[in-house]
Amino acid sequence: MTEALTPAAVVRPLPDMPSFNAFYAAVNDGRSPFPWQSRLAEQVRACGGWPQEIGIPTGLGKTACLDIAVWWLAADASSELRQRVAPTRIWWVVNRRLLVDATHEHAEHIASLLREPSRASGKAQRVTLAAVASRLKSLSGAEGEVPLQIVRLRGGIAANRPREPSQPAVILSTVPMFGSRLLFRGYGSSRSMRPIDAALAGTDSLVLVDEAHLAAHLMRLVPALAECVPTAAPVLRKERSSAQIVSLTATGDAAGDRFKLDDADLAHVIVQERLDAPKRLEVRNEAKGSAPKLLVDAVIDLIGQVDQPTSCVVFTNTPSCARDVFSALGPRLGGQADVLLLTGRNRERDAEGIRQRILEPENGAAANRAASPRTRTLVVVATQTLEVGADVDFEFLVTEQCGVRSLIQRLGRLNRLGQFPRSRAVYVHLPPPKRVGGSDPGWPVYGEEPSSVIERLERAQGFADDIDVSPRRVADVLGAPMEEVGRAPEVLPALLWEWTKTSTPPPGEAPVEPYFSGIADQDRSVSLMWRCHVPPAGNRLWPRPRATEAVDVPVREFREVLRDDEVLCRLGSDGITIEGVRNSQLRPGDTVVLAANRGLLDEFGWAPESMATVTDDSLVDTGLPLDAAALRQFCGADVATEVAGALQLEVEEPDDDERASAASALIDALREHQTANLNEAAWTLFLDQLVPQPVDVEGEVSRLQLRDGHEGGSSYDEFDEVSLAPEAxxxxxxxxxxxxxxxxxxxxxxxxxxxxxxxxxxxxxxxxxxxxxxxxxxxxxxxxxxxxxxxxxxxxxxxxxxxxxxxxxxxxxxxxxxxxxxxxxxxxxxxxxxxxxxxxxxxxxxxxxxxxxxxxxxxxxxxxxxxxxxxxxxxxxxxxxxxxxxxxxxxxxxxxxxxxxxxxxxxxxxxxxxxxxxxxxxxxxx
Structure with a gap:
């Protein structure tokens, strides 16, 4: 039954709007905001909009922009409906998938407190949260639901979205996930859902782009799109009829509307401590050598300077270098430290285990970690995935050569709160790799910029052993960024018109990726997922794909490990039907389903050299396919006879009772085996919850489902909608x-x-x-x-x-x-x-x-x-x-x-x- 609806004419009085300071304290354990946070909140409310750029140094609470956006939306709830200016959806966009995403965790924290204000510690905080929650709920056309919905878009599969356009929501997304939705070609969106996802991205949205220098093409695309439809009559008030994009960056260079620290901030005690946090940088300019070896040597030198457990982060520029460093560090440290690898190419279940170890209270590297002594040293080897969005704090740091902005961001993970007086970093510079023919093409990722960085560092170092790179000094040391953004094609009205044709896309249409990522972008990716049962072409995938089981890998890198004659299983435009494709037919944004025994993944993510069977993450909360080969991969069981009995494929009129009996026998046979996905107790519970009645769906594998399993995905497909209900x-x-x-x-x-x-x-x-x-x-x-x-x-x-x-x-x-x-x-x-x-x-x-x-x-x-x-x-x-x-x-x-x-x-x-x-x-x- 549907819920009862309150007549639209009924207007409930809203509670008084709390101040920003009160709201901030309520969602941040009673802490007061920094002066700049309060000042920005009041400016946004008074002006009815955001500055073009928020230029706040790293470590000074830039995530509070999320608090400000939510507070402003609640404050604007009392405006007349046609006069509202605060966008309903708040997008937090980053240029890469983050393994340790403090913003997502904070967003979930805010949403949970708004759902249950009684969880707050003090009466005043509970009153504040209840008032904000009530005002947010008043904005939705479906009262009685959550005040604030949190949506996380990652990988190439993302069925999740705000439930309806008036639902206040925070959406955490990568640049490709947002950009592709904006242009009606959403990665992870089925053909039918692309218009909805375009509407939720392109209207009534505040887009906060974290470290926007990494998303320069997107920053230019959004205003350019408005010029393509200058005469359109807005469906909503003008300020909310399109996306409002704001740059958040510690290394910005906006000449005009840039919000930054003022005298009140600089006089604040905590701000001073963080701006002057001790950070000494040693420069190692090497004429030749192996980057992984030199990075490992630097780690050993740094942690050898202390006689007690410590923490160190190593930044590399490529996942392959990170792998090599990770593999070499273990033997060099002789088991005396915990070594973790972060490349961002992990499934959610595997990534969660790594996150927990990084943020572990006793021996992790969380910025809010208690000051108790460590019992183990922690070394984290990372790519750029840890540069932004991670509220982590290390005592030591080692990095490869890189650009100005990246070096500032990496140093932001070192002594973040100013609590490590002996904090040190090592910058390892090597000449660029040689291209065939002997010319220098520049460094991977950073082009020619590292040559200027090393000159500036050596000039700043002079005859000293190291350089002061505290947040107050680092910009003076490194100077202005020099990276080349590269070109992106121009969006024309005729091209946009072709993209809007989502139900019958024109053949040979222009790809959308260059318009938000640039022509020279090297990281256009495919999403990979591993399944025990991969259906034949033309059939649909079960269970439905979910972003949590996907890993993003650059197309070119994935192609390198493919066999010449290998046929791949790709998800079609509906997001569930399998297509058979060749290597040459792969496109950025595709989702490829690999057999679990194909390998290419280990506990730390994408591992092209691994041939071990990969665990299937899709089944643990849905059920089991009635496929003997798939079950053998999943738990090592040889149950072909039991599966055949449950299917009764050779029987002209299958008997439901006989099939159920065979299914029960199958479940009993599986009890003698084990799966790597679940421990013994969880495996037993899983089998107990299986319903011993085979489920058959046209075009999909027959299966046994859990009593309360989650199918995921849409309840209708591109061909025959499923209009089923418990009652007519x-x-x-x-x-x-x-x-x-x-x-x-x-x-x-x-x-x-x-x-x-x-x-x-x-x-x-x-x-x-x-x-x-x-x-x-x-x-x-x-x-x-x-x-x-x-x-x-x-x-x-x-x-x-x-x-x-x-x-x-x-x-x-x-x-x-x-x-x-x-x-x-x-x-x-x-x-x-x-x-x-x-x-x-x-x-x-x-x-x-x-x-x-x-x-x-x-x-x-x-x-x-x-x-x-x-x-x-x-x-x-x-x-x-x-x-x-x-x-x-x-x-x-x-x-x-x-x-x-x-x-x-x-x-x-x-x-x-x-x-x-x-x-x-x-x-x-x-």
Whole structure:
């Protein structure tokens, strides 16, 4: 059942808005903000917007920009709906995947306190949190849910997103995940969900780009896109109709609107301590040698200077160098230290184990670690993944040559809080690798810049042994950055128009990556995941892919380990169907599914030399595939006989009781084995929770599912939607609930009243095409009955057969019939327009499953039947032939893009579609 809806006209009084200082203290264990944090919060609220750049040195609480954004949104909740200026969604964007992501942890902390203010320690803090939570909840068109939703986008698979456009949310994302969504080609988005993800990125969004010098092309792209649609009428107030992008960087150079420390900050005791934190840098300018060996030697020298356990971080420029350093350090240290490897190429489950060791209270390197003596030395070997977003603090540091900005960021992980008086660093400089032919191409990642860095360092060093590189001094020592950003192509309106065609993308379209990453970017990646069961091409992946099991690897590096004749299994545009592709057909942003016994991964992530079987992370909270070879990989069990009995593939009419008995025997047989994914107790519990009844789904592997397992992914696919529920839901009732929910979301966002009414009507009408006699026969599995249904209680195992029996064509889209009925209703009405925007109404109806951008593809049909329904007491009919194409739809779609802009149209669609998802979610069978 869907939840009861509060009438949209009801307005509840809001509690008084707490000050920023009170909110900051409530979410930061009672601490007071730095002066700059309070000053920025008040400036943002007073000006109704953010400075172009936040130029605050590392270690001085830049993550508080998240607190400010959430506080400003809550403060703006009392504004009239059409006058609100604070964006509903707060994007925190970084240029790379972070293994130790302090911002994500802080965002989750804020959200949990807002969900449960009673967890705060003091009465004043509880009152503050309750007030902010209430004000945030008032912004959503679906009251009673969480005040603040946290979404994390990583890898090439990301089904997670804000549940609806008016939901206050913090979204943590990499540059490719945000940039690809902004340009209607979201990595990890299925074809049907790309418009929604574009709307959630491109409208009503504050985009805080951490260390924005690493995302220069994205910083330029966002304002350039606004120039492509200068005449579009905003769906929301102008300030919220597009993305607002802000640079957060300790090494910025914005000449104009740059927010920085003032005299009050410089007089603050803690700020002074951190700006003057002791950091001495030794320069080792080597004429030749092996980088891994020289880095290892420097580590041994540094930690050998102390007679007690300590901590040291080693920064390398490439994952391969990091691997070599990591492999050499263990033997050199003789087991006297814990050595960890961080390259960012880890699955979430493996990364969590590494994170816990880094942040471990006794021997970790968390910046807030208690000052108790260590019992073990910790050495962390890292690539750039630890440069930003990590609130860690080491006593010693070793780094390869790099650019100015990177060196400043790396030094920001050294003696971060000024608590290590003997803190030291070593900078190892080697000549660039030689290109074939003898010329110098520069250094990997940093080009020619390290040559200027070493000159400046040696000049600053003079005849001294080392250099003072405290935060107050480091910019003077290193000077201005010299890196070349490189080129990115220009976005033109015609190109943007092609990208908006998400349902029928034009062949040979331009890739989006160069527009937010630059032409010369070397890190365009594919996402890899490892599965015990990899379905054949044309079938769908089960369990549904999730970002937590993916590892991002550069395309060129992945190709190097592939066999010439190797056929790869790639996820198609729907995000779940397998395609067979060759090496040459790989594209950035692809997701490749590898067999678990293919290797290439170890406990520290991507390991091209490893041939060991990889654990399958997808099954532990879903179930087991009924595939003997897959189960042998998963837990070493030879259960071919039991699997065959559970499947009964050779039996003309399988017996459910016999299959269930065979499934029970399979579960018992598995108890004698073990999987590397789970310990003995967890494995036993897992088997106890398996339901001994095989589940069969067309186009997917048969399986045994957990009682409370999570399928993940969408409950419908690109071909046949799954309109299943525990009870049948009437068509009128479903439409009324979706229309009401969509209206509330639109009103909460501040959409103009005329469009709100069209949105509500579209929600009411979106499923009318399901009144087709064939579709009703499908929903009822051949049983006659009235009234017309929107949801069916047919058993899932009967779903595919019921469609065939009802003669509903595969790939047929009921929304095309819905649009025909609505169009004929409008034409038959005494007032042809009936007060509605006809273009917008028809488009929102036909696009509610992501089609109609610009076409709904036909299905092989040819029926001469009609579909009939009564709309507001008026009988309406239309042709039910799904082979017919509405050739007016592309022109309608183009007119709407001209009027509202690409992201405005996508937002209007998202309101209706996500309202439908929310209403359906309360009744779906997964």
């Amino acid at each position: 839901v009437e068509l009128d009732r479903h439409g009324a609930e979706v229309g009401s929910r969509a209206k509330r979301i639109a009103e909460a966002l501040g959409v103009e009243p005329e469009s709100v009414e069209v949105i509500a009507r579209a929600g009411e009408s979106h499923d009318l095409g399901k009144a087709d006699r064939r579709f009703q026969g499908w929903l009822r599995d051949g049983e006659p009955g009235e009234p017309a249904l929107a949801k069916s209680k047919v058993a899932r195992r009967r779903w595919a057969a019921a469609r065939v029996a009802a003669s509903w064509p595969r790939g047929g889209r009921h929304e095309e019939l819905s649009a025909r009925l609505v169009r004929n209703w409008l034409c038959s009405n005494a007032d042809p327009a009936n007060g509605f925007d006809t273009d917008l109404l028809l488009h929102l109806v036909v696009s509610h499953h992501g089609w109609g951008r610009p076409l709904v593809l036909p299905a092989v049909d040819g029926t001469d039947a009609i579909v009939e329904y009564e709309i507001e007491g008026v009988p309406v009919s239309a042709s039910a032939d799904l082979a017919r194409v509405d050739w007016e739809q592309p022109e309608r779609f183009a007119r709407l893009n001209d009027r509202f802009g690409p992201w405005g149209v996508a937002l209007l669609e998202a309101i209706v579609r996500q309202a439908d998802h929310m209403v359906s979610a309360a009744t779906e069978v997964r």
